[in-house]
Amino acid sequence: MGNYFNTLPLREQLNQLGVCEFMDGSEFNDGVEALKGKKIVIVGAGAQGLNQGLNMRDSGLDISYALRQAAIDEKRASFVNTSEAGFTVGTYDDLIPTADLVINLTPDKQHTAVVKAVMPLMKKGSALSYSHGFNIVEEGTIIREDITVIMVAPKSPGSEVRHEYQRGFGVPTLIAVHPENDPEGKGWAYAKAYAAATGGHRAGCLKSSFVAEVKSDLMGEQTILCGLLQTGSILCFDKMTEKGVDAGWASKFIQYGWEVITESLKHGGVSGMVDRLSNPAKIKCFEISEELKDIMRPLFQKHQDDIMSGEFSSTMMKDWSEDDKNLLNWRALTGETNFEKTAAADVEITEQEFYDKGLLMVAMVRAGVELAYETMTEAGIKGESAYYESLHETPLIANTIARKKLFEMNRVISDTAEYGCYLFDHACKPLLGDFMKSVETDIIGMDYNDTVDGQVDNVTLIQINEKLRSHDIEKVGSRLRKAMTSMKQIALG
Ligand SMILES: NC(=O)C1=CN([C@@H]2O[C@H](COP(=O)(O)OP(=O)(O)OC[C@H]3O[C@@H](n4cnc5c(N)ncnc54)[C@H](OP(=O)(O)O)[C@@H]3O)[C@@H](O)[C@H]2O)C=CC1
Numbered sequence: 001m002g003n004y005f006n007t008l009p010l011r012e013q014l015n016q017l018g019v020c021e022f023m024d025g026s027e028f029n030d031g032v033e034a035l036k037g038k039k040i041v042i043v044g045a046g047a048q049g050l051n052q053g054l055n056m057r058d059s060g061l062d063i064s065y066a067l068r069q070a071a072i073d074e075k076r077a078s079f080v081n082t083s084e085a086g087f088t089v090g091t092y093d094d095l096i097p098t099a100d101l102v103i104n105l106t107p108d109k110q111h112t113a114v115v116k117a118v119m120p121l122m123k124k125g126s127a128l129s130y131s132h133g134f135n136i137v138e139e140g141t142i143i144r145e146d147i148t149v150i151m152v153a154p155k156s157p158g159s160e161v162r163h164e165y166q167r168g169f170g171v172p173t174l175i176a177v178h179p180e181n182d183p184e185g186k187g188w189a190y191a192k193a194y195a196a197a198t199g200g201h202r203a204g205c206l207k208s209s210f211v212a213e214v215k216s217d218l219m220g221e222q223t224i225l226c227g228l229l230q231t232g233s234i235l236c237f238d239k240m241t242e243k244g245v246d247a248g249w250a251s252k253f254i255q256y257g258w259e260v261i262t263e264s265l266k267h268g269g270v271s272g273m274v275d276r277l278s279n280p281a282k283i284k285c286f287e288i289s290e291e292l293k294d295i296m297r298p299l300f301q302k303h304q305d306d307i308m309s310g311e312f313s314s315t316m317m318k319d320w321s322e323d324d325k326n327l328l329n330w331r332a333l334t335g336e337t338n339f340e341k342t343a344a345a346d347v348e349i350t351e352q353e354f355y356d357k358g359l360l361m362v363a364m365v366r367a368g369v370e371l372a373y374e375t376m377t378e379a380g381i382k383g384e385s386a387y388y389e390s391l392h393e394t395p396l397i398a399n400t401i402a403r404k405k406l407f408e409m410n411r412v413i414s415d416t417a418e419y420g421c422y423l424f425d426h427a428c429k430p431l432l433g434d435f436m437k438s439v440e441t442d443i444i445g446m447d448y449n450d451t452v453d454g455q456v457d458n459v460t461l462i463q464i465n466e467k468l469r470s471h472d473i474e475k476v477g478s479r480l481r482k483a484m485t486s487m488k489q490i491a492l493g
């Protein structure tokens with residue numbers, strides 16, 4: 001075993017990295033048919049495992065759960081949740097030999113051990129699925145030749161996978177077939193049926209590859225989705241309290257602020273979000289976000305470079321082999337930050353106040369989303385994939401912070417995302433040190449409009465609007481959001 005991506009010739013690396021095709025709804029006309037009547041066994045019932053299984057069963061598929069013996073004996077949450085939901089639950093020995101499709105939804109760190117345990121039990125000609133390409137691409141796990149290997153990767157936390165399905169819709173999903181393991185040519189039929197069973201086809205599916213998914217997913221989660229939201233939360237909170245803003249108010253402002261400001265991002269992209277500011281505030285926000293982009297660009301590039309070269313995965317795997325020493329230390333440090341420890345005050349903050357008093361947060365979102373997108377596409381990742389891994393998922397992760405701050409975000413995301421988030425955060429905070437020294441409450445904590453005379457230069461404003469609207473992410477995003485809206489109209493009637 002070794003890094004699969006690094007074993008490929010350059011031409012093939014670029015080829016697999018560039019697989020990205022937005023699938024027409026008609027590709028899903030057969031719905032879940034290819035998996036109807038097949039025995040599907042999910043290993044692991046955590047964030048993705050439980051929620052995907054509930055959706056698939058509601059879509060008419062035969063789902064059961066294989067858990068490790070200790071989970072059953074100790075009646076862990078995985079056992080209780082799946083049993084109480086009425087699923088058949090058993091050990092690997094009980095269930096894996098009966099499975100036509102085994103879905104591995106355990107944490108990435110466990111994949112090598114899980115695959116090693118289940119593969120000898122899998123029947124000839126069965127299929128194995130993942131929701132993330134790490135084990136295949138970064139660890140280079142080789143799967144038995146007769147087994148078909150697919151990926152169905154929802155671009156969202158597991159809670160949203162279920163929530164959207166229950167609303168009659170779904171979340172955008174990347175699907176792939178591992179080119180080394182499609183012995184019967186049934187991989188795409190299985191992947192499409194599986195995506196349809198989770199509702200993903202109603203929100204938009206990208207035909208992708210294990211390589212494209214893993215290199216974009218890791219980048220998005222480390223930088224804008226989790227890393228920068230964590231850094232921004234801590235820095236903005238500390239700045240406000242340092243400048244005398246009430247800590248309880250600041251705590252509430254940050255906890256809910258990301259969710260409120262990224263709601264407009266979801267509907268109208270970066271320009272939709274920035275349009276919520278007054279014209280003077282928009283100009284200021286643009287200037288700050290340009291500065292932030294210049295400061296953070298090398299860090300974003302380093303994360304992408306390390307993901308591409310395999311440096312990131314080997315560093316994280318070293319931590320796995322050291323009992324998650326860094327991860328656990330970083331998790332504890334996050335829990336000790338003043339933002340995490342300060343309870344949100346029971347005060348009213350209006351929706352518009354979050355924009356007007358949170359200009360720095362809006363600037364951070366714009367800078368992070370655009371930088372993540374630019375860095376990914378420069379590295380050969382296609383725009384659609386980069387959009388899902390930056391702009392699309394930011395509001396979904398912001399929702400988790402609104403629930404229980406950084407603790408909840410880091411609990412809901414995968415362990416891999418959590419590790420990458422801390423890695424970025426620990427490099428980004430010092431990088432922004434000098435910038436933050438110059439920050440005053442006019443851009444975080446107070447209404448910017450109260451601090452200026454309201455004059456704007458027309459030409460500057462027009463140029464800024466043009467720059468924001470002509471960014472490639474706005475074009476790709478507007479196309480994907482339109483497709484999502486029209487699918488939603490059909491799906492929800
Ligand atoms: N978190 C997310 O929202 C997303 C995750 N993904 C991907 O989905 C996959 C699953 O991630 P996620 O849902 O976060 O995982 P979780 O951490 O939520 O998975 C927990 C489950 O895995 C089981 N498990 C842990 N270790 C083992 C082991 N050694 N053997 C057997 N079972 C084990 C646990 O069992 P027990 O009950 O015994 O503890 C529990 O049921 C990953 O590949 C991830 O990258 C993709 C998109 C988003």
Ligand SMILES: CC[C@](O)(C(C)=O)C(=O)O
Pocket residue numbers: 154155156157158217220221225226393397412413414416417
């Ligand atoms: C953003 C983190 C994620 O990639 C996800 C929810 O999509 C994860 O690994 O949890």
Ligand SMILES: [Mg+2]
Pocket residue numbers: 132217218221414416417
């Ligand atoms: Mg991930």
Ligand SMILES: [Mg+2]
Pocket residue numbers: 154155156217221
């Ligand atoms: Mg992801």
